Amino acid sequence: MDVYSSSSSISHGVSSTELKRVNSVGSVLSFEHLSYAVGSKAGQKTIIEDISVSVCAGELLAIMGPSGAGKSTLLDVMSYRKIAMSGGTVHLNGRLVGAKEMHKISSFVEQEDALLGSLTVRESISYALRLHLPLLPKLQVQERVSRVIRSLGLQSCADQIIGTPISRGISGGQKRRVTAACAMVTFPRILFLDEVTSGLDSTSAREVMSAISSLATAEGMIVIASIHQPSLETLSQFTNLMLLAEGKTCYLGRVGDLDGFFERWGRPVGRFTTPSDHAMNFLNSDFIRAGLGRNSAREFREFYLSTLQGIPPNAEKWRLEQSTKDGDDVSALQGKAGPAGTLLWTTLILSERTAVNYRRNLLAYGVRAAMYAGMGLMLATIWIRLGTADSTINDRFSVHFFSVAFLAFMSVAGIPSFLEERAVYYRESKNGLYTTLPFLLSNTLVNIPFLLVCTILFTCICYWAIGLHSGAAPFFRFISFLFLAIFTAETQALIVASLLPIFVAALAITSFINGFWMSVGGYFIKARSLPRFWFFSFHYIDYQKYAFELLTNSDFRGLKFTCATQIDNTCVCAYPSSTPETCTVSGDDVLNYLDIGSISYGKWAAILVSISIIYRVLLYFALKARSV
């Protein structure tokens, strides 16, 4: 059999009805004069230069070239992840396509796999489909997911988890296929694949490309893929091939015509070489091979350009016209490609997925909850039964300061798992599955109960053991105020991690910010002693200040401390007392002395809630700033 025979020769259950549908949907995607450069005008470096190509529905275009040729950049420019220089255009069936529309109708499989480690292969693919089509009946979701799993050869690991640092999951090659499956299951009109076969053995690479090819034929999908070192069989799954060197087109044509091209050039493909490897020998100028000059890539391109001169200019146009002859009706595919989920549904589905991730991700969330419990135990045993002697007043303040500051500080523990979720968010939002708002809402919806459980755990363990203000109201106030502080601190850590997605850097900056809030909060140095600048600026927007003052007021108000020190038969209290005759100092006296006794619970809690809402809004913009 001719290895270049149609890609549909390896079929994956594509029905004739499906094939018929493809023939009636003849979309053509054309890119004209795409160029991209980096650097300033003075020192501009052109990475891709004047590239034009058209791809029809059901066709697969392979982009090949040596490392650094510009393949990934070209895919980025084609998919509007990078914006082409002026003059470059993209048309779908003659209609200009902008960035927004391209993101809606296309999926992009990146070189890096961004997946949630605690989900199984089936769940990962299923959530991708449900986020794309939230109202698809369950049975159809299962059927479609199973079909994609089968076609990508993932049956053996379908119910295995992707893998977390403490539990090994699937292999790197299988991860590649899961990432491709998550994009394919939504059946986008255009599928961009950046080195999807990297890390796969040659059989898996062929089967993956064959599955993509069958799906492209069945669904009328346009597939554009950069590819490295394909075997002959893998290459044969593609319809067309573009060879790049130094950002310029050196060959564009049918895969099957490459042999003839070399024949005509007078450098035929050797018996034991594949045409693509043969081409690479000429295009790679990083290594000079014996018998090939330094300018082999330039000569290659010159010959290619000379072959174009013999072709009537209308030949390509004719091919495209044939492809669209049966009409421009693409409505059959439109429903599948656009982000069909409403805000409500995508939020609910994302919340469900996040909750599953929290539940299973023992290292990230189990350990975190245990850490809060451990800190509760630590406080309970160290500050045990403080009592109401005036000598313990400062110890009592330390309990409240420590609870707010240290628990807030520990929000950095949420950064690693958030970075994983963030990577998945960027992949999925760039592929049009959902926008920033549902991601933020789902994160908030799942974050709140988790942090509440952590706060309750901590409080239940230490509150009574320390002997903080008895009664239900102070106890619940303690939980509520502490929760607000931890929730705000968590959001602050997520803002930093969104803007700076490097764990060590995000950890350092978040720690610094929390240290800063501790310093200006009014505990280490009394608020009125703070330099004016810090007092009138950051002191008033410090969430830790409000939480600390709320906790101390809730605890101290109504308490009476006995003054243990006697000098000349007179009671001397640790703080100025309004009732020295009773040899006690009231909690209110202490609070007033520290200028924090006149706060209103409602007002302070409202300020804390407002800060946490403002932080969530900032988190929205931080996430959005890095998305499409």
Ligand SMILES: Nc1ncnc2c1ncn2[C@@H]1O[C@H](COP(=O)(O)OP(=O)(O)OP(=O)(O)O)[C@@H](O)[C@H]1O
């Ligand atoms: N932002 C940038 N600034 C400077 N140079 C860049 C930038 N982006 C890409 N390049 C350069 O452009 C060239 C093409 O990069 P690109 O990643 O597109 O190549 P590639 O063909 O995909 O390579 P590989 O096969 O190794 O992934 C490289 O030399 C790269 O260093």
